Amino acid sequence: MNIALIYGGTSCERDVSVITGIQAMGMLDKFKYRVYPVLICEDGSMLMPKNAGEIRTYIGEKVVGTPVHFEGSELVFRKGIRHERAHIDCALLCAHGGTGENGALQGFLEICRIPYTSPGVEASAICMNKITSKNVFLGWGANILPAAKVERGGEEEALVYACDLGFPVIVKPARQGSSIGIDVAKDEEELKSALQVAFEFDDCAVIERALENFTEINCACVKSRGEIIVSSLERPVCWKEFLTFEDKYLSNGKGKMSASAREFPAKIPAEREEYIRRTSYDIYKEMGMKGVVRFDYLIDNERGEVFLNEANTIPGSLASYLFTDKGIDGNRLMDIMIEEAVSEGVGKAAKFSSDVLEVYGAGSANACKIAARHI
Amino acid sequence: MLYVYFMHSHIAGVFHIMWDMDDCLHYKVFGRGEKALLFLHGWGGNSSSFAPLVNILKDTYYCICPDFYGHGETPCNAVYDLHDFTLGVGRVLEREGISRASIVAHSFGGRVALDMASDPRVNALVIMAGAGMKPRPSVKKFARALDYRVKKLIGADTSRCGSPDYKALSPQMKATFVNVVNTRQNGVLGRINKPTLLIWGKDDSDTPLYMAHKMHKGISASRLIILSGGHFCYLDHAFEVTGYIRNFLNGVYYGVDSGGSGRHIGRGDGNARNGVDPACGIQDKPQ
Numbered sequence: 001m002n003i004a005l006i007y008g009g010t011s012c013e014r015d016v017s018v019i020t021g022i023q024a025m026g027m028l029d030k031f032k033y034r035v036y037p038v039l040i041c042e043d044g045s046m047l048m049p050k051n052a053g054e055i056r057t058y059i060g061e062k063v064v065g066t067p068v069h070f071e072g073s074e075l076v077f078r079k080g081i082r083h084e085r086a087h088i089d090c091a092l093l094c095a096h097g098g099t100g101e102n103g104a105l106q107g108f109l110e111i112c113r114i115p116y117t118s119p120g121v122e123a124s125a126i127c128m129n130k131i132t133s134k135n136v137f138l139g140w141g142a143n144i145l146p147a148a149k150v151e152r153g154g155e156e157e158a159l160v161y162a163c164d165l166g167f168p169v170i171v172k173p174a175r176q177g178s179s180i181g182i183d184v185a186k187d188e189e190e191l192k193s194a195l196q197v198a199f200e201f202d203d204c205a206v207i208e209r210a211l212e213n214f215t216e217i218n219c220a221c222v223k224s225r226g227e228i229i230v231s232s233l234e235r236p237v238c239w240k241e242f243l244t245f246e247d248k249y250l251s252n253g254k255g256k257m258s259a260s261a262r263e264f265p266a267k268i269p270a271e272r273e274e275y276i277r278r279t280s281y282d283i284y285k286e287m288g289m290k291g292v293v294r295f296d297y298l299i300d301n302e303r304g305e306v307f308l309n310e311a312n313t314i315p316g317s318l319a320s321y322l323f324t325d326k327g328i329d330g331n332r333l334m335d336i337m338i339e340e341a342v343s344e345g346v347g348k349a350a351k352f353s354s355d356v357l358e359v360y361g362a363g364s365a366n367a368c369k370i371a372a373r374h375i
Numbered sequence: 376m377l378y379v380y381f382m383h384s385h386i387a388g389v390f391h392i393m394w395d396m397d398d399c400l401h402y403k404v405f406g407r408g409e410k411a412l413l414f415l416h417g418w419g420g421n422s423s424s425f426a427p428l429v430n431i432l433k434d435t436y437y438c439i440c441p442d443f444y445g446h447g448e449t450p451c452n453a454v455y456d457l458h459d460f461t462l463g464v465g466r467v468l469e470r471e472g473i474s475r476a477s478i479v480a481h482s483f484g485g486r487v488a489l490d491m492a493s494d495p496r497v498n499a500l501v502i503m504a505g506a507g508m509k510p511r512p513s514v515k516k517f518a519r520a521l522d523y524r525v526k527k528l529i530g531a532d533t534s535r536c537g538s539p540d541y542k543a544l545s546p547q548m549k550a551t552f553v554n555v556v557n558t559r560q561n562g563v564l565g566r567i568n569k570p571t572l573l574i575w576g577k578d579d580s581d582t583p584l585y586m587a588h589k590m591h592k593g594i595s596a597s598r599l600i601i602l603s604g605g606h607f608c609y610l611d612h613a614f615e616v617t618g619y620i621r622n623f624l625n626g627v628y629y630g631v632d633s634g635g636s637g638r639h640i641g642r643g644d645g646n647a648r649n650g651v652d653p654a655c656g657i658q659d660k661p662q
Binding site for chain 1 (some may be wrong): 376407408409410434435599614618621622625626629631
């Protein structure tokens with residue numbers, strides 16, 4: 001089976017995507033799959049890098065490789081002096097952020113009729129935008145933090161809204177992944193500069209109430225043979241917190257603490273865990289997603305409320321570390337994703353024939369209208 | 376089980392029954408999960424020999440690492456033959472209540488693995504640089520054997536004869552060692568119908584590559600992966616090896632959906648298999 005592993009991209013998360021791509025390359029079963037690494041370069045061209053599995057390839061000025069392109073579901077590349085073609089059975093998407101995750105790449109692959117391992121165009125596009133996604137999540141009954149959209153030049157409205165919410169507020173670019181361009185503003189001045197930073201990355205920004213005492217929780221879903229698997233919950237411990245923890249408790253300790261900066265499975269009250277798992281399941285199901293999707297939650301430690309923060313349709317490392325307690329390792333996860341993508345295939349549109357062309361050819365100016373009656 | 380011990384008692388003496396009844400192989404367990412992995416170490420190793428692999432695999436596998444007789448924390452109380460080792464490992468599985476396990480074996484562990492392959496509890500074998508195949512005769516070996524025979528014949532001191540492995544052993548272990556190394560298992564290969572993954576170092580001098588090819592040819596459902604490095608190449612490529620093991624075992628547990636073109640992957644497929652010595656490769660057996 002031929003797999004095109006698409007990674008890189010033009011977004012700020014390009015480097016993270018390269019890491020995910022290399023990890024995925026290592027996890028794919030070489031007996032089952034022939035892997036064609038396809039790196040999307042900054043100028044939008046596609047490249048099959050030489051020594052794609054090594055990180056050294058990507059450090060430095062230019063990546064050396066063969067230019068490739070898709071012709072329908074065939075990948076065309078040069079080998080020696082000959083052009084070779086490989087029919088791609090499935091595309092494994094590792095391109096975080098930007099056009100890799102916002103549905104554009106998904107749409108391209110749909111036109112090429114190549115099955116792919118991420119949620120579809122619609123779900124990808126919705127989850128990419130922090131404002132749209134909040135509205136949709138709210139529609140499916142998830143609890144979200146109230147937020148407002150600020151467009152370039154709307155700084156005054158932003159201030160009114162921030163005062164309404166009460167400082168501190170958190171400012172994010174609307175369509176940016178990771179924590180890039182995200183800032184917390186404690187007063188008016190900081191709000192201005194935070195908005196400026198956010199507008200560097202996007203024309204649209206989001207303002208929401210900043211929780212001061214909160215816990216982050218991650219939960220991922222994947223569809224396997226038509227069944228949705230919800231992972232156990234993970235509490236990522238941020239590096240700073242981790243270090244202070246080490247300072248506090250291990251400064252006099254002899255051994256070094258194993259540096260796992262996370263708690264997995266996370267120890268949180270059962271009813272909250274149940275809520276998070278159910279919400280993730282519902283949204284994954286209702287939005288008709290496939291592939292691995294990681295949902296990020298925030299728990300307000302003071303009030304005990306749980307908020308769905310965002311959904312990552314192409315999560316870092318493909319969230320392979322979240323399913324290990326279910327006996328699913330990264331390698332199995334690749335199989336699951338590919339299996340599911342291939343079995344779902346590319347959407348089959350019903351064949352439809354009309355005589356519009358004939359009518360138009362016969363000289364009728366309003367052919368579309370006439371034909372529309374039949375349509 | 377008891378019956379077996381009685382058979383054994385005729386050879387080793389009644390005293391040993393009691394011993395055998397009680398002494399279980401010492402073992403360590405790591406990780407969690409429903410899928411059990413049984414790690415069989417090489418001669419001179421112990422349950423920690425696989426530590427780099429176990430540390431990676433324990434997230435999704437229940438790893439059981441026994442110490443063989445006379446290794447690690449398991450004492451050597453008798454003269455054993457290869458089958459005793461197999462029974463010992465079988466008892467570990469019994470004690471753990473494991474009904475389905477895959478074996479990961481290295482070197483001497485490979486002999487035990489080949490012997491255990493008929494056990495219904497074993498569902499797959501991963502043999503890394505495994506012993507058990509008849510070694511090819513060589514001038515060096517012949518010379519050493521001749522040296523020993525002559526010295527023995529003329530009554531000279533033979534204590535300096537033998538391999539370093541052999542010389543380091545207690546008398547009981549020496550006898551065990553002789554029993555074990557003289558067991559040829561070429562015959563059992565044809566009877567092994569469990570999926571088998573063979574991982575070998577290209578420059579292995581203890582269990583040379585021809586042994587890998589012999590096993591690959593003999594075992595019907597086998598895959599051979601050749602890595603750069605020697606007898607302990609699995610330690611040099613821990614991440615790569617665990618990746619192969621995971622993929623192989625996923626095929627065992629969830630079914631292999633080969634999609635047709637899997638077999639082309641091998642030598643010279645530069646883009647798909649980077650970072651591996653081009654002379655090394657994966658060989659899937661045409662079925």
